Amino acid sequence: MTFLNQQKWSISLDTRRGDHTPKKVIYPNCGKKKLVRYFNFETNEYLQDDEGRCDRQEKCGYHKKPSFTNKDVTTVPKRLSVKEEFDVLDSQLLYQQKGENQFANSILAKFGTEAYWHVHSLYYLNAYNFQFDHAMQDAVVFWQIDKQNRIRTAKLMRYDQQLKRVKSGYSTDWLHSILKKEGKLNPNFRLKQCFFGEHLLNQYLDKTIAIVESAKTALLGELWKPEYLWLSAEGLNGLTLEKAEALIGRKVILIPDFSDDSRKLWKEKAMDIQLKFQVDIQLSTIGEAIKDGSDLADLILNDKKVINSIKKRFGNDLLLHPKNIVGLYRPLFESGNPYSFMDIKNTVSGCNTGGYPMLDKVIISLIEWGSKQIINNNKIIF
Structure with a gap:
C-alpha cells in the first residue's frame, strides 16, 4: 500500500514582513481594510479579492480559502506564542493503575507478548484502578502526556475481544471527569488536550510522525510500521492548531479515517497548520479509494499477512x-x-x-x- 503522497501547494496567505507590506483590501462585512489575501508565490500574483482571511478573527471571523492544486507550498514560518493556562494531573496516577483489561488481553492474544510489551512500554496500556465497583473497570486508559511529560488527561474506553470499541452503555469517559466526580480533583480543573503519544516526540527526534484519528489506530500503526512515530488526534476534530504547535520542525503525515469528509477536513487542517507553523505536513494516500468510514486499524486487523508479519517481527515468548x-x-x-x-x-x-x-x-x-x-x-x- 502507498503510505503517503507527495501532494504540496504553492499558495498561502500573504503574511510576509520586512521590506514587503501585505496588500490588504476592505472586506464589506466589517468595513475594515483588514483582509489578508492569498498569494501565488509561483506566478507572483494575488488571487481573487474575496479569497483571504480577515485579521479581525475574533470580531469578524471571515476566512475564504482558494481551491488548492498539486503545487508546492511556500510559507513563512511563524511561531505563535501560546499561554499555558491549563492544569495537569498528578504524575503518580501513572503508577496507580492495573494492567488487567480487555484491550491489553486482546493485544496479547492477537499479536503476542513481545508486541504487547512494545506498545505498553511506549503508551502505557493500563486500566484505572477503581477502589470500588465501576462500569469502566475494564476500560483501557489512553494517556495524553505532553512533550514535557505532564499528564493533561486520559481517555477511558471499553473494547471487546475483537478490539472493537464497545458502543453500548457507559463505555467512554475522561479521567479528569472521573476524578472530579470522586472529589479528587479541583472542580475548576482547566483542561488543554494534547496528542495521544506526544510524550514520545522528544525521545524520537528523527522519526517521521504519523497522525491518525484514534489511539487504537496509533497503537496498531506502531506495531505495523514502528519506523514511524504514531500519534492520535483523538477524533476527527482533534487535529487543531493548538495541538499542532508541538509538531514544529518535524515531518508529518496525516492518515484520517477513510471517508471523503475526513480527508477533506484534514486536508484543510494540513494547509492551516502549514500556514501557521514550520511543519512539513502531507496527507497520506493510504485508503484513498475507500469511502466506507473504516480506518487503518481495520486494514491491519483484517489482513492476515500483516498480522503474521507483526507476530514474526516481535515473537511470542x-x-x-x-x-x-x-x-x-x-x-x-x-x-x-x-x-x-x-x-x-x-x-x-x-x-x-x-x-x-x-x-x-x-x-x-x-x-x-x-x-x-x-x-x-x-x-x-x-
Whole structure:
C-alpha cells in the first residue's frame, strides 16, 4: 500500500514582513481594510479579492480559502506564542493503575507478548484502578502526556475481544471527569488536550510522525510500521492548531479515517497548520479509494499477512506473558503486606533470575497484574 503522497501547494496567505507590506483590501462585512489575501508565490500574483482571511478573527471571523492544486507550498514560518493556562494531573496516577483489561488481553492474544510489551512500554496500556465497583473497570486508559511529560488527561474506553470499541452503555469517559466526580480533583480543573503519544516526540527526534484519528489506530500503526512515530488526534476534530504547535520542525503525515469528509477536513487542517507553523505536513494516500468510514486499524486487523508479519517481527515468548510473570514471582511476596517500588525491585533482583524475564517487565507485571491495590506513598499490596 502507498503510505503517503507527495501532494504540496504553492499558495498561502500573504503574511510576509520586512521590506514587503501585505496588500490588504476592505472586506464589506466589517468595513475594515483588514483582509489578508492569498498569494501565488509561483506566478507572483494575488488571487481573487474575496479569497483571504480577515485579521479581525475574533470580531469578524471571515476566512475564504482558494481551491488548492498539486503545487508546492511556500510559507513563512511563524511561531505563535501560546499561554499555558491549563492544569495537569498528578504524575503518580501513572503508577496507580492495573494492567488487567480487555484491550491489553486482546493485544496479547492477537499479536503476542513481545508486541504487547512494545506498545505498553511506549503508551502505557493500563486500566484505572477503581477502589470500588465501576462500569469502566475494564476500560483501557489512553494517556495524553505532553512533550514535557505532564499528564493533561486520559481517555477511558471499553473494547471487546475483537478490539472493537464497545458502543453500548457507559463505555467512554475522561479521567479528569472521573476524578472530579470522586472529589479528587479541583472542580475548576482547566483542561488543554494534547496528542495521544506526544510524550514520545522528544525521545524520537528523527522519526517521521504519523497522525491518525484514534489511539487504537496509533497503537496498531506502531506495531505495523514502528519506523514511524504514531500519534492520535483523538477524533476527527482533534487535529487543531493548538495541538499542532508541538509538531514544529518535524515531518508529518496525516492518515484520517477513510471517508471523503475526513480527508477533506484534514486536508484543510494540513494547509492551516502549514500556514501557521514550520511543519512539513502531507496527507497520506493510504485508503484513498475507500469511502466506507473504516480506518487503518481495520486494514491491519483484517489482513492476515500483516498480522503474521507483526507476530514474526516481535515473537511470542509465553514466559513474558504478564500473568506468567506474576505466577513466577508472586510467591516472593507475603499476601496482604505493603511493598514499595524499591522493595519490589530489591526482592526481585536478589533472586536468581537466570532464564527469567527482564527486571523491568517483572516489576511492571507485578505492579499492574499482581497487586490488589496501591495505597499512599506508592505502597503495593499483593
